[in-house]
Amino acid sequence: MTHKLSDPTAPPAPAIDFDQFLSVDIRIGTILAVEPFxxxxxxxxxxxxxxxxxxxVRKSSAQITDLYEAEALVGRQVAAVVNFPPRQIGPFMSEVLTVGFADEKGAVVLxxxxxxxxxGARLF
Structure with a gap:
């Protein structure tokens, strides 16, 4: 049986060492602007x-419209992985991965x- 990343019943991922954890650079940033996509x-x-x-300043595409209105996001601090390579999402180049957790309905909670x-503060 396979589990989705958002499945709270999934077992933990395979063990990694501390250096592997440190290679994922998760930082805090403040949202300056929000546009429809x-x-x-x-x-x-x-x-x-x-x-x-x-x-x-970096750009991100985030599937968070279920729980967040654009005007409520401006000024909010969020965490994002800043050292993934940029990813083309349709006509938009996403430069960081904004992170969150799925709620009981599957909507992303930042x-x-x-x-x-x-x-710029780093998660450790």
Whole structure:
């Protein structure tokens, strides 16, 4: 039986060592702008996220329209993987992977700190 990534009953992924964990660079950024993405196969927003002076502003496509209105996202801090290669999604080049968890209905809940942290802060 295969499990979806969002399946809360799935067993843990195979063990990795700490260096492998550190190779995934997850940073905090503040959403500067949100635009509709009508060309996406699944309803999505185009995000511009400020990761601070070390990384700068990057673009992301996020399938978060079920739970988040565009105007409520601006100014919100979110976590994203910043060291994946850019990915072409239709006519849009996504530069980071914004991360979240699936709720009981499968809608994506954004992963963010419970208190403000500096843009560019790294998850460890």
């Amino acid at each position: 009508p060309e996406a196969r699944k309803p999505s927003w185009k995000l511009r996220i400020d990761f601070g002076p070390g990384i700068g 992963f963010s700190p419970d208190r403000p942290v500096p843009n």
